[in-house]
Amino acid sequence: MTRMRRSLVTQIALLVSVLFALAPLSAQDAPDPSKWEAEVRAFEAADMSEPPVRGGIIFTGSSSIRMWTTLKEDFPGLPVMNRGIGGSMLPEVTAFVDRLITPHQPMLVVIYCGGNDINAGRSADQVFRDFKAFVKAVHTPLPTTRIAYISIAPNPARWAQVETVKAANSAIRQYIRTDSTLDFIDVFPEMLGPDGQPKPDIFLDDRLHMNRKGYELWTTIVRPHLRLYRE
Numbered sequence: 001m002t003r004m005r006r007s008l009v010t011q012i013a014l015l016v017s018v019l020f021a022l023a024p025l026s027a028q029d030a031p032d033p034s035k036w037e038a039e040v041r042a043f044e045a046a047d048m049s050e051p052p053v054r055g056g057i058i059f060t061g062s063s064s065i066r067m068w069t070t071l072k073e074d075f076p077g078l079p080v081m082n083r084g085i086g087g088s089m090l091p092e093v094t095a096f097v098d099r100l101i102t103p104h105q106p107m108l109v110v111i112y113c114g115g116n117d118i119n120a121g122r123s124a125d126q127v128f129r130d131f132k133a134f135v136k137a138v139h140t141p142l143p144t145t146r147i148a149y150i151s152i153a154p155n156p157a158r159w160a161q162v163e164t165v166k167a168a169n170s171a172i173r174q175y176i177r178t179d180s181t182l183d184f185i186d187v188f189p190e191m192l193g194p195d196g197q198p199k200p201d202i203f204l205d206d207r208l209h210m211n212r213k214g215y216e217l218w219t220t221i222v223r224p225h226l227r228l229y230r231e
């Protein structure tokens with residue numbers, strides 16, 4: 001796949017990510033992995049053209065990962081690869097574990113997902129159970145691969161859902177404490193200002209996705225967790 005073609009695929013995927021994230025949702029939208037098939041095939045094609053190193057670090061999840069286009073620059077010297085599926089929910093990412101994660105036998109999987117699930121009407125308990133299902137899907141073929149979960153972030157556009165977000169984060173954090181192969185990366189408090197509200201200057205105009213300043217904040221928080229797994 002040529003550089004120009006990869007760039008086009010990336011631009012199209014980012015547009016799809018934004019459209020799905022901002023689309024109005026029903027009381028509870030059911031996860032539907034099939035709508036991401038084209039995006040996953042594009043990743044598979046890229047992997048065939050330029051096979052990533054095994055034992056690396058895979059970032060996956062929804063649009064906040066898919067739109068992290070500076071991932072390699074932000075973590076120089078680390079074998080990071082972006083396999084985010086913009087607009088996805090946890091069960092949808094789990095459905096593609098055998099195609100996006102397992103073949104690369106990563107040392108570490110970093111996942112950010114769950115916000116779209118809550119926006120689709122899923123409860124904190126459903127998000128928690130879906131995260132456990134993701135862990136099982138990864139650990140069944142790759143029992144020694146570590147998994148780091150980035151907490152669901154606060155954002156102005158979905159602030160009305162913050163209590164459900166907090167409940168899901170809390171349940172997942174407690175579960176992670178019981179398993180030494182899991183890690184919890186808490187970005188939530190660092191994204192709030194002194195007034196307890198999301199910092200307005202770290203978001204794009206949609207008040208949902210982060211701008212460069214937001215990703216710089218995440219980089220600072222995430223970096224120590226990646227270094228840990230290089231030791």
